[in-house]
Amino acid sequence: MAAISMRNIVKRYGDGYQAVDNVSLDIADGEFVILVGPSGCGKSTLLRMIVGLEDITSGDMLIGGERVNQKAPRDRNLAMVFQNYAxxxxLSVYENIAFPLRLKxxxxxxxxxxxxxxxxxxQLTEHLDRKPAHLSGGQRQRVAMGRAIVRQADAFLFDEPLSNLDAKLRGQMRTEIARMQKQLGTTTVYVTHDQTExxxxxxxxxxxxxxxxxQVGSARQxxxxxxxxxxAGFIGSPPMxxxxxxxxxxRIETPFGEVDATGERLSKVGDRDLVILGLRPEHFEDVRLVPADKRARGRTFTAEVDVTEWLGHELYAYVPYESPPEVTKQLEELERELDSEQMRTQLVVALDASSRIRSGAPAELWFDPERMHxxxxxxxxxxxxxPDRVFETDEPAAAEIPVPRHSAEEQTKS
Known part of the structure; x- marks a missing residue:
């Protein structure tokens, strides 16, 4: 195993396009780090520079404290798992897994x-004599992972390994990859565009x-x-x-009334003629379901609900509003880049499933201003x-960081 350090890494192609711009990142020995972002953000290029499949324009790549910029991929002792299994x-499953060992x-x-x-x-023991054509997608990906494991590499590199699987298999494979990494304790870098992964x-x-x-940090951070x-727009679904x-x-003026800005979080902003306020859908509540003592600590407002979606475990309500051109332009650009749901003209509110709020009717909603960004x-x-906030745990409760309600295929595109 080995730590991976990137020092001011730049990748610029011959036509002048800069795919990676001055990235510095330290990955500790045994750590599991995810490189995430929308299509074209440079995550796969960065991964390929770690393994040596892409030349580094400038900067230093260190593996186990050794500079490897000029080292060929075969000399870096890294194992890579691709999206297409390869x-x-x-060959049988046994010989596919054994292939790198046969070469040595x-x-x-x-x-x-x-x-x-x-x-x-x-969990491939019973399939060792089978051919890849007779395996499911999840089994094939496990064979590809097995081939990486037997190499006893210093680090595992995963390049969107679950993109070809359906939603159910993705969930199963996520669990297996997490379990495998914890058992082996091998430094792992994993590229994905899927925020759930x-x-x-x-x-x-x-x-x-x-x-x-x-930004670099835990999921909770x-x-x-x-x-x-x-x-803020990329992490969380529905988005902030x-x-x-x-x-x-x-005081902070919003499309839904004024809120006090004297609390610890909001008081440091200072007077500004125009800001963008961030409120997560799950931080709203139907005022009728909020206890009286809690209700007094937040802000209640009335809004006309355009559409509702009842999903069994939650109710989504959509509240239209208007934005000035300066904000609309920035949010339109963010939507396009994230290939996201509409952010600029409607408030999305995630409520308890027992709420009786309905489409086309006014609703009383509640939120805590201190949770507003x-x-x-x-x-x-x-x-x-x-940035210095200390979290008691980096393993968030499901209610605090919701799993996206859409499948990864609907939510993002590779």
């Missing part, structure tokens, strides 16, 4: 021992946008203390609501973020 159809002319006895261990770990798998998540590293509009606001004399309207910077 199995040999004419490892003795048969040791080959058998390593393949057997990997097969036991991945990112938030449920890694020790830390690195969010990239147009080749630039936006990114969810509760996003660095900017981009991270963004509405225009104004801060003046200790305030973003600079020009730069997108989170003005209320506390």
């Amino acid at each position: 199995l040999y159809p004419h 002319k490892v003795p048969d006895a040791e080959v058998k021992e390593r393949v057997t261990e990997a097969a036991n770990l991945l 990112a938030m449920t798998l890694g020790d830390r998540i690195a969010v990239l946008r147009r080749g630039v590293l936006q 990114l969810y509760e203390e996003p660095a900017n509009l981009f991270v 609501n963004f509405v225009p606001g104004r801060v003046h004399d200790g 305030v973003f600079d309207a020009a730069s997108g910077e989170n003005l209320t973020r506390d």
